[in-house]
Amino acid sequence: MERSRNSTKSVLRSQLECEFARDGIEPLAKQLLEISPTTAETTDLRNPRRVIRAIERVRSGSVDPTYTPSKSTHSPFDHYIVGLMIKRAVLHARIVERLIQWTKMDGNKRSNHFYIRDIRLRITLLVQLVIRK
Structure with missing residues (x-):
């Protein structure tokens, strides 16, 4: 069953690709609009791969042609604003104060405490902050 479905998809895809090569994207976009306007709404009709894939999905039955995606304005996730x-x-x-403490540390503690790249970045940022102050 799965093998025949895959071979049907590949035959359909080959046909659609031949149509695209022969006629361009416009007839395929019109075809998608006719068979499933809701799918056409959410598909980039200037992108041949997406149009071919959308037609393939509708024709193979893996997507309901009348399906309309919900456009909820409410996010399904909780979100928080984090700031200082x-x-x-x-x-x-x-x-x-931390910069002063850091400069007073001996070399071993300092190298164990920070990575070299991180130290350069922090010093640059801290010096800029001190100068602005």
């Missing part, structure tokens, strides 16, 4: 709730001056002071 601290005054900028306090944040800068803490950063400078």
Whole structure:
């Protein structure tokens, strides 16, 4: 059963690809609009691969031609806005304090505490923050 369905799909795809090569995308787009307007709405009708795949799916029965996707405005996920709730001056002071502590560490602690690339980035950012202050 599965093998015959796959061979039917490949025959259908070959036919559609031949139609595209011969006539272009417009007749295929019209065909999709006729057999399933709802699928055509959600398909990029300028993209031959997508149009061919959509026609193939509708004709093979793997998609209901009358199916309309729900366009809910409500997200199915909970989302949160995360941000710092601290005054900028306090944040800068803490950063400078950490920079001072970091410079007082001996070499072994410092190298174990940060990666070299991370250190360069942090120093650059911290120096810029101190200069702006």
